[in-house]
Amino acid sequence: MLVLALLGSAQAHAASDAPYFTYTSDSDGYTIRTQDAYTPGQQIGQINGQRLDTPEHVFVDSQDYVYVTDSVLNKVFILDSKLRFYKELASDKFSGVKSTFVTEASIYAVDAKAQKILVFDKESLALTAEIGKPDSPIFAEGYEFSPTNVAVDVRGNIYVRSAGSTYGLILLNREGEFITFFGANPLKVPLMDQLRSAFLTKTQKDKLAKALPDVPSNIAIDKKGFLYTVTSSVETNPIKKFNVSGKNYFPDDIVGMFSMESVWIGRHNTVFSVSSDGWIFEYDANGNLLFMFGGKDFNSSRLGLLNRPVSIASNSADELLVVDQGTKMIQTYRPSEFSHIVHQAMDAYQDGDYAESRKQWQHTLHYNSTFDKAHIGLGEAYLRSGEADLAYREFEEVGYKPGLSESFWEIRQIWLRDHLGLVFGILLGLMALRYAHKWANRTYGYAARAKERLKAASRxxxxxxxxxxxxxxxxxxxxxxxxxxxxxxxxxxxxxxxxxxxxxxxxxxxxxxxxxxxxxxxxxxxxxxxxxxxxxxxxxxxxxxxxxxxxxxxxxxxxxxxxxxxxxxxxxxxxxxxxxxxxxxxxxxxxxxxxxxxxxxxxxxxxxxxxxxxxxxxxxxxxxxxxxxxxxxxxxxxxxxxxxxxxxxxxxxxxxxxxxxxx
Known part of the structure; x- marks a missing residue:
């Protein structure tokens, strides 16, 4: 449905240098065309003289080293920040390595076939720990432990995405001991099934109760400890952002589609995702769509289009790296000047530099005057600088109701502060008029005569x-x-x-x-x-x-x-x-x-x-x-x-x- 809506978009913009269009969402949630946010870069199909066979996952660490996992070659290739071969991680412990997560000191490699998480020292690549099925009653009773992806927080806790884990992610401590389940998708029962359940027998209700929620497809974690999941089997609310208590901070109407396979957190607190249909999404920290671009490559071999992407990551230069399993290559994308300015404006706002944020958002509007995110960002910068009137105008331009409400509250407070004496004067005047009316009516009795005339007229x-x-x-x-x-x-x-x-x-x-x-x-x-x-x-x-x-x-x-x-x-x-x-x-x-x-x-x-x-x-x-x-x-x-x-x-x-x- 979303792709059909995009193809039907009637808004025209500058011609695209890429073999695809770039879209954004306006303040009403509609998807519209905009300038290119990312343009295709190079393709990597061979590393250290070996052609990639079944690339599964890509990860970029804090030093911009790139870790590419290939499950058939059964190794992890490590590239430097220039995407040149640096070294490789191959171990006789590997039987089917699926993905990695890299901290400052360790490499966590997920072996899906062996159902283990192998921990290696980042410098020496020596194996330091093996984490298998937790010693917990729920797993002893047969609950499956089939890890495919992991994320590790600053305390060393390990969040495991396990195939078939309908209770959500499996949370382990640094020793691999089971703590709890985390971030499960809610069970959504169709309305007709809910109505029909009122007429079902107990046996039929028990069978309906066995319906299971969707299993997350991938996970990521940011520097603040927020955990992100993406679920490929749902169209509404496919990406979720959880705090430590399991509360989802992303809106339920987040723009998305089926088959979103991977999630990644960029350096501007933006969230990236890629679908198996070739679409790449970038959201801001609140789950609002910034950019959406890409498309399916139907054997045309056009640079930038994707065949069957399965993983996405980005580096400190905002370059995107996407694992395309269909073509057995890594496709890179470079940020455009337009997206660079948008990111700078967002960073300035998050750092409290509202003057710089205003400057960058105004620069963005020179590129695209209909870019709602720029008006909203400009309004928020004005609001934080105490210029509520200007903020209200920017929010009104795009009909952004939360911003309109907040700026109007500020305007109302300022008006009440400046006119408090006038308000009290009017109230006192009304009270005086009321008492004057009572005195005059007792003296002259005009209210009764007016009431009689009104009654006569009403006949x-x-x-x-x-x-x-x-x-x-x-x-x-x-x-x-x-x-x-x-x-x-x-x-x-x-x-x-x-x-x-x-x-x-x-x-x-x-x-x-x-x-x-x-x-x-x-x-x-x-x-x-x-x-x-x-x-x-x-x-x-x-x-x-x-x-x-x-x-x-x-x-x-x-x-x-x-x-x-x-x-x-x-x-x-x-x-x-x-x-x-x-x-x-x-x-x-x-x-x-x-x-x-x-x-x-x-x-x-x-x-x-x-x-x-x-x-x-x-x-x-x-x-x-x-x-x-x-x-x-x-x-x-x-x-x-x-x-x-x-x-x-x-x-x-x-x-x-x-x-x-x-x-």
Whole structure:
């Protein structure tokens, strides 16, 4: 799905020097084209006179030495920072070496065939330890220990990715003693299976409970001790970032795809991953996609495209090294000037040099003015420098809601600090006016006269009908009775209510805070859909009730439905105003009225159907479902009619055009 979305991207940029396109994600999570972040470098297929047979893994240590593991040659090739052969690690203990992890003092080599982790001294390459199946009851009972990848933290604890380990990674201490399982993927049961489980027997439920979570495919660890896993068998949330307590810090909607095989942590706290389909991903420290590039090489042998990549790593110069098992080579990629500036801006921000970060992000925008990450980074740098107004503008440019909320909070705090005296003055003035009103009313008694005039005005038919929107909120059943039996309400008042609701929906979209409302350009299209849905409901409900012994007329349904929607008129105006003073942290004060309004409308609609048509509660429930089904059928019919009409119109235009040419 992701690849199809990428191929369908309509955004054009400068021509690419690489045989692939580079993509990034905007603040809304959509994937768009951008400049090349990495360009293809050299290919390494032969080391020390030997051609690679089945390269499995690549690792780069802190001195930029490169460790390439080949499981068939059964050795680890060590290259220097210039990718020249340095030495090789071959041991008679190896039977099927799979991967490595290198610390300052040791090389941890995973022998998947022997099911062991062999530890070698980094300088002498002498074997110093062998770690096999832990002496623990869970492994004694037959739990499989089949290590393929390891990561070692600063305390010497070993995180083991074991084939088939559904409980997650196996955590061992430096002596190889079992501590616990860590970082398991959650078990995801499809919604239909969850619903179906309510009707299953105990035996069937026990069988369903045996479903197992996905097993991570690879692991990595950064200098701060955060552990990263990648899972090739899932599309959503394939990469996770765990702290020591097992909490995942990456978002659930992280951009990814199936078959992501390897994960690596770069020197800018960026996270790299590669999929078996040839796509290379780079994320920032928060899991936001920075760049995505590459593609599948279908025997075209184009430099930079990959056949079946299985491992990725990077060095201190930000060069990427990817093991392509399909071509039996190591493919390298060089960072472009564009990605170099992005990395510099990120580093400056992390180091607290916000002035330098602003400078670099502004430089990035010269390369690509639509690069949302630059606007977000620039906004964050402004915010940390105390320039909340400028930060708000940058976040507003790309609609980045977390940044908008944080910068608005700062702006609000500054305004309140500078205008606190004015706020107290207004409050005191209102209190004074209240007491003045009470005194004047006791002296002159004008409130009673005004109330009588208002009551007299409200007796006029139109105003009397319109004010029913307030009465129905307090006395819904009495109001519905008045509509049906006392001729309360009219087509004119109902039409005015519908028009007012239409205007309020537009006002909500235009004037409510963008923290809670998406300011999309296709809102009017959505509004017409809502209007069509309302018309379809009124018509469908009347048709169903007319054949289900309903007593209500179409006029009554039309009018009562309008009044049932009256909570929109009462709640939306103050909510639109109040939303512009809230941040995301106060979103409950926006969402709670919306939820209460929705429930109240549903309540009024239900009793509108019940009382207008004189149904019992059970009959009303049945009519609601029948009305919804009728709406679906009518909607499908209109859609088919629209499609056929469009095709017929297009055919007619083609005929007229062709006839005009021949004439």
């Amino acid at each position: 006029r038919k139109f105003l009397h009908d319109f004010l029913l929107i307030f009465r129905i909120l307090k006395h819904p059943l009495d109001s519905l009775y008045e509509i049906k039996y006392e001729n309360r309400g009219s087509r004119l008042s109902a039409t005015l209510i519908y028009a007012l609701i239409f205007v309020l929906l537009i006002a909500h979209h235009e004037f409510a805070s963008r923290l809670f409302v998406d300011k999309q350009g296709y809102f009017l299209h959505q509004l017409w859909i809502i209007l069509g849905f309302a018309v379809l409901w009124v018509v469908s409900n009347y048709l169903v009730c007319s054949i289900s012994d309903g007593e209500g007329s179409f006029r009554e349904v039309y009018i009562a439905t309008a009044y049932a929607l009256s909570p929109l008129i009462v709640i939306l105006p103050p909510l639109i105003l109040a939303s512009n003073g809230f941040t995301l942290e106060q979103s409950i004060f926006y969402e709670l009225p919306i939820q209460a309004m929705t429930l109240w409308i549903a309540f009024l609609m239900f009793f509108m159907i019940k009382d207008i048509h004189s149904y019992e509660v059970g009959e009303t429930v049945g009519v609601v479902f029948k009305s919804a089904f009728t709406m679906l059928i009518v909607g499908l019919f209109l859609f088919v009619l629209y499609s056929l009409g469009s095709q017929l119109l297009g055919f007619g235009q083609d005929v007229i055009t062709e006839a005009g040419k021949r004439w």
